Amino acid sequence: MNDHTVPAVLFLNEPVKTDLYKSLEKKYGMFNFRFAKKEKTPSEQQRDFLNYIEQNFYPSTEYKLEALYLGYSGFHPMGDGLTEELIIKYQQLQFLKVITLCSRGIDKVCVDYLQEKYNTVIKNYDDNESYVANDVADCAMYHVLEGFRKFSYQQGKLRDILHSEITRGYLRGDQENELKFCFGHELQLLTEQKNEIIINEQQNDLNQSLEYLEIKNETTEQPVDVIQYMYTNSPMNKKALIMGYGKIGQRVALKLKYGLSMDVSYTTRSGERDEVEDSLRDIKYYPWGNWNDDLSQFDAIVLCLPLSQQTKHLINDDFLKKCSRDQNDNLNHLTLVNLGRGMLIDWENIPEYLVKDRIRHIGLDVFYNEPALTKECDNLNEMNSSITPHIGSSTFEVFNRSSEFCLNLIKDTLG
Numbered sequence: 103m104n105d106h107t108v109p110a111v112l113f114l115n116e117p118v119k120t121d122l123y124k125s126l127e128k129k130y131g132m133f134n135f136r137f138a139k140k141e142k143t144p145s146e147q148q149r150d151f152l153n154y155i156e157q158n159f160y161p162s163t164e165y166k167l168e169a170l171y172l173g174y175s176g177f178h179p180m181g182d183g184l185t186e187e188l189i190i191k192y193q194q195l196q197f198l199k200v201i202t203l204c205s206r207g208i209d210k211v212c213v214d215y216l217q218e219k220y221n222t223v224i225k226n227y228d229d230n231e232s233y234v235a236n237d238v239a240d241c242a243m244y245h246v247l248e249g250f251r252k253f254s255y256q257q258g259k260l261r262d263i264l265h266s267e268i269t270r271g272y273l274r275g276d277q278e279n280e281l282k283f284c285f286g287h288e289l290q291l292l293t294e295q296k297n298e299i300i301i302n303e304q305q306n307d308l309n310q311s312l313e314y315l316e317i318k319n320e321t322t323e324q325p326v327d328v329i330q331y332m333y334t335n336s337p338m339n340k341k342a343l344i345m346g347y348g349k350i351g352q353r354v355a356l357k358l359k360y361g362l363s364m365d366v367s368y369t370t371r372s373g374e375r376d377e378v379e380d381s382l383r384d385i386k387y388y389p390w391g392n393w394n395d396d397l398s399q400f401d402a403i404v405l406c407l408p409l410s411q412q413t414k415h416l417i418n419d420d421f422l423k424k425c426s427r428d429q430n431d432n433l434n435h436l437t438l439v440n441l442g443r444g445m446l447i448d449w450e451n452i453p454e455y456l457v458k459d460r461i462r463h464i465g466l467d468v469f470y471n472e473p474a475l476t477k478e479c480d481n482l483n484e485m486n487s488s489i490t491p492h493i494g495s496s497t498f499e500v501f502n503r504s505s506e507f508c509l510n511l512i513k514d515t516l517g
């Protein structure tokens with residue numbers, strides 16, 4: 103056993119190699135452990151981790167494990183994570199002075215035990231950091247805008263078709279000799295998206311005669327069916343409800359109001375806010391729990407709530423029925439966007455007809471069974487939904503700033 107020990111930092115994810123990192127390198131032992139990518143059970147991952155710390159740290163070597171950099175994923179692959187039992191059993195874990203995480207909350211670390219018993223400093227990337235809320239709100243704005251304008255849908259079609267006029271649409275059922283100019287405000291989703299447009303060979307000067315376009319199945323020559331039809335709409339003056347009015351909800355309110363010129367309301371469990379910054383002053387309060395027909399006034403609902411016992415499945419069959427308008431008019435007006443957590447929406451019990459006929463657009467950055475996309479996908483297609491892989495806050499700026507925050511905390515704590 104060594105008398106002389108060197109403080110060591112263990113990285114479970116790669117930090118940004120800034121000057122700060124280089125300065126730490128000069129003072130401490132820097133170690134990297136990576137969980138296996140897949141095909142290992144949580145207990146095998148745990149075994150690998152424990153073997154690693156046993157082999158690399160004091161008392162087996164002179165490196166004393168004093169800091170843990172968890173990055174974004176932390177202990178997630180390892181079942182229960184860093185439990186009290188493991189700390190009691192493995193001496194290597196008893197010298198930890200600081201544990202840092204780049205994202206919100208410290209999951210899978212027995213925070214209370216470590217703080218109480220060893221006075222360990224445990225912090226995640228600063229909650230008051232404005233970049234996170236701002237960048238997640240940008241993601242919300244993208245999904246809301248897509249709900250009204252369908253830019254991504256049009257982009258996907260244009261990349262396939264490579265012709266702007268055809269992309270804007272040929273509407274079936276027109277009179278044979280009618281010259282039809284498509285402005286682009288009508289959208290149709292066809293049973294087959296690719297290769298369905300056959301241009302009449304004699305008339306391929308499309309600037310002259312769009313009426314010669316036919317939409318047919320290439321093999322059967324039968325016309326392709328329209329399975330969904332909608333207009334693109336302007337978000338201006340449409341009503342949006344933000345559910346959850348914390349850091350993210352407030353940024354979303356600003357972006358929808360000033361960016362998309364929407365008429366914005368918010369609702370939150372803690373009730374109407376007394377003190378708000380000037381720019382948020384005319385955002386209206388909608389009473390929390392008022393899940394009745396008044397909800398049908400909203401054209402967009404954006405979920406910015408955390409997941410808890412109270413918020414799980416808050417958006418269910420009943421809630422969505424209340425959002426519906428007159429049965430014969432504007433059936434599918436609602437754009438529903440979820441930025442909070444997948445389980446806020448009770449997908450399993452939302453009947454197919456609600457999604458198909460009552461909801462215009464669903465925008466998701468978070469999913470019920472993340473990381474896999476399972477429940478949500480049945481009724482969603484490229485025209486009635488937009489999906490992003492939980493990248494609300496995933497910008498270069500947030501990544502770098504969170505890494506720098508964690509490295510600074512390690513430097514300040516270890517001295």
Ligand SMILES: NC(=O)c1ccc[n+]([C@@H]2O[C@H](COP(=O)([O-])OP(=O)(O)OC[C@H]3O[C@@H](n4cnc5c(N)ncnc54)[C@H](O)[C@@H]3O)[C@@H](O)[C@H]2O)c1
Binds near residue numbers: 238441
């Ligand atoms: N998509 C992403 O990339 C991403 C990134 C960061 C956060 N998020 C999610 O967004 C959520 C909100 O983040 P934030 O920074 O605005 O948090 P915050 O703590 O600032 O605000 C949360 C809001 O939800 C309300 N709330 C909390 N519990 C509630 C309950 N049980 N019922 C009703 N209202 C409740 C609070 O009053 C507050 O208005 C996070 O919890 C997280 O799930 C997503």
